Ligand SMILES: Nc1ncnc2c1ncn2[C@@H]1O[C@H](COP(=O)(O)OP(=O)(O)O)[C@@H](O)[C@H]1O
């Protein structure tokens with residue numbers, strides 16, 4: 001796939017219909033993202049950032065248009081094919097951390113690997129190594145609610161990259177953190193993705209992130225346009 005886009009959207013539209021009302025959230029969006037790029041998606045609340053991330057991550061399907069990621073046609077693929085691909089190739093970081101509260105930190109980190117069939121011992125070793133890489137050595141036996149917000153988000157970052165996906169989607173990952181903690185989490189996410197050549201697409205309305213990205217896309221009135229990085 002060298003030289004070609006990892007992600008390609010062509011004329012993608014997304015319409016939601018509920019309670020007799022219908023709204024066009026994305027209107028004929030076309031874009032390409034290369035392997036290893038760090039792209040920031042900037043837009044106000046309700047502009048369609050999560051919608052676009054969900055489409056690229058294969059969680060949802062467009063109303064029309066085509067989406068190819070890693071050579072997969074996500075529109076034509078079955079639900080099963082998409083979820084299999086997603087498990088292997090995508091890591092996700094959410095605003096609300098979304099760690100599983102009844103599992104320890106280490107168990108949370110083992111999960112993506114075990115779902116891919118890794119033996120428990122290997123998953124445990126990888127979890128400990130990944131924890132150290134996010135500066136949380138020794139936190140494996142803790143439960144998520146024993147950690148601060150910033151620490152939980154570092155665990156969530158570790159969980160998103162532990163299976164070495166080709167694509168990391170971060171949906172307002174610093175929206176619940178104070179500025180200083182937010183900067184640390186951002187730097188960590190960027191470093192890990194760059195080190196492993198993973199593509200990072202981050203939705204945010206925090207303009208401070210703009211300077212860190214390779215490319216900034218603005219989303220407004222259903223359209224996506226390039227902004228100066
Ligand atoms: N499942 C859904 N059903 C109906 N409307 C939705 C759904 N998801 C999102 N929307 C609407 O689509 C618009 C864009 O939402 P979203 O992609 O979540 O924006 P953002 O992430 O930029 O805040 C909003 O008006 C939202 O209310």
Ligand SMILES: [Mg+2]
Pocket residue numbers: 049050051171
């Ligand atoms: Mg959102």
